[in-house]
Amino acid sequence: MLNKLIFSETDIKTETDNLKSEYVLEMKHLKKSFGENHVLQDISLVLNKGENLVILGQSGSGKSVLIKCIVGLNEADEGKLFILGNNIEDIKAEEVIELRKKIGFLFQSGALYDSMTVRENLEFPLRRQLHSLTKETINSLVSEALENVGLSDSIDITPSELSGGMRKRLGLARTLILKPEIMLYDEPTTGLDPITSKEISKLIVEVQKKYNTSSIIITHDIECTKLTADRIIVLRNGICEAEGSYSDFENSEDEWIKSFFEK
Amino acid sequence: MEKHISHIAGNENQMKEITQGASSGNFSNSIFKKFFLEVSMITIFTLRFFKEVWKPPYEFNELLRQSFLIGYKSFPLVGITGFIIGLVLTVQSRPTLMKFGAVSLLPAMVAVSIIREIGPAITALIFAGKVGSGIGAELASMKVTEQIDAMQVSWTNPFKYLVVTRVLSATLMLPLLVVLADAVGLFGAYVGVNLKGSVSFHLFFSQVFQSLEFKDVFPAFIKTFFFGFAIAIVGSYKGYNANKGTEGVGKAANSAVVFGSLMVFLIDVVAVQITSLFEN
Secondary structure: OOEEEEOOOOHHHHHHHHHHEEEEEEEEEEEEEOEEEEEEEEEEEEEOOEEEEEEEEEOOOOHHHHHHHHHHHOOEEEEEEEEEEEOOOOOOOOOOHHHOEEEEEEEOOOOOOOOOHHHHHHHHHHHHHOOOOOHHHHHHHHHHHHOOOOOOOOOOOOHHHEEEEEHHHHHHHHHOOOOEEEEEEEOOOOOOOOHHHHHHHHHHHHHHHHHHOOEEEOOOOOHHHHHHOEEEEOOOOOEEEEEOHHHHHHHOOOHHHHHHHOO | OOHHHHHHHHHHHHHHHHHHHHHHOOOOHHHHHHHHHHHHHHHHHHHHHHHOOOOOOOHHHHHHOOOOOOOOHHHHHHHHHHHHHHHHHHHHHHHHHHHHHOOOHHHHHHHHHHHHHHHHHHHHHHHHHHHHHHHHHHHHHHOOOHHHHHHOOOOOOOOHHHHHHHHHHHHHHHHHHHHHHHHHHHHHHHHHHOOOOOHHHHHHHHHHHHHHHHHHHHHHHHHHHHHHHHHHHHHHHHHHHOOOOOHHHHHHHHHHHHHHHHHHHHHHHHHHHHHHHHOO
């Protein structure tokens, strides 16, 4: 059943109390503006452990800003953010950093470092975060990460030599190499052909199963949504417009939602 | 670290908003406002450099890599330019000195010109064109392709890793390049002298070193540190704050060269004034 989302403080509190241990991420009345442009007007949502939550919305609806607020690339103007049960306002900056290290972020463009090889791209986060690792451990982690995304043969080439799909997979491998508990995907299938999009979507599901990650997937690709979503939230004009499963949305009578889901 | 970064980023964002606001209102007013706001933002960026440069972790490997790219890779261009400048200056000066019967002063005149002014200034301008634009374009493309954001979510301070290392490398490498360019330029001058005359290598360089004093060499060398710093900080600022996609990359590279070259001339004017104070 498709729910119009109008969260009140009490609703959230009750839900939080009931399921607190299951939430890996929670937002309460998050707001973000850029000058006069109120991108996020009042966002409240939760991400359950082991869940794939897809956030759908038109371009400019604030989807990317929303997940950038989670990792700290954008700072929310108002609202509360809980990561793994901790309100980030109540803990020290160093603890926030430690919590955010448990979050992986796959950028829309892959954001691969052009000046480095595939191997160096994967080694970079390892060397920065896990200083005590030996060369052998780093090599085995790099090999495992590349094997997971089917790029074992591309270890010594530069990202410019990779196709769009391979770049996305490498971006995913780089994010997964630190074994994050929460994964944030920013439009993982944008700019890819339907076959590669399907491959990436399947990879997202495989990753979730293999590492038991909880994921937020930002997209406007309905095929990707169908393949990956356990739950869907639709953003419209900076607020959560609706929430439900894929079949709820598919059978919705709402004209705007129908236009989104029609093939 | 995060709070500190967001505080400084907040200042920069505030300035950006004011800059955008400055575009309304009358034309000349807004140009002045934009100019002063741009200067303020570069100042904030520079202050951030001085704040970050002392803090660990120190990126020695990246500093070495950048020094190799900025210093070693620039040498062929700087060397060729220095040789040509030395040669051309000698050939062009000869007829004038002949009119006054002072051809024997040619090595001394060329040496003082190259060491005091032409070597540092021309090398710095070449450096602004090659390295300044390179830094501007590279950082801008990293910014628009979200590589800088990716670094931040890998919990690497991108300002330290990208900006501090490049600015330090440029500050240290330009003086070395100027010394090399001066040496090659003097050799070019020796070749130029011998195109229409015959002066031995030993005699030429004896005259060169006799004509040079500490006050010719030292201030000229010191100002090159400032040239290198200014070129790199302007290039980094333009790249790090680029926007508007690929168009922004081109703009960042272009304005890195223009403003970097302008800074070289401004610093040179100040340096000449300071030097002349000590000479008098």
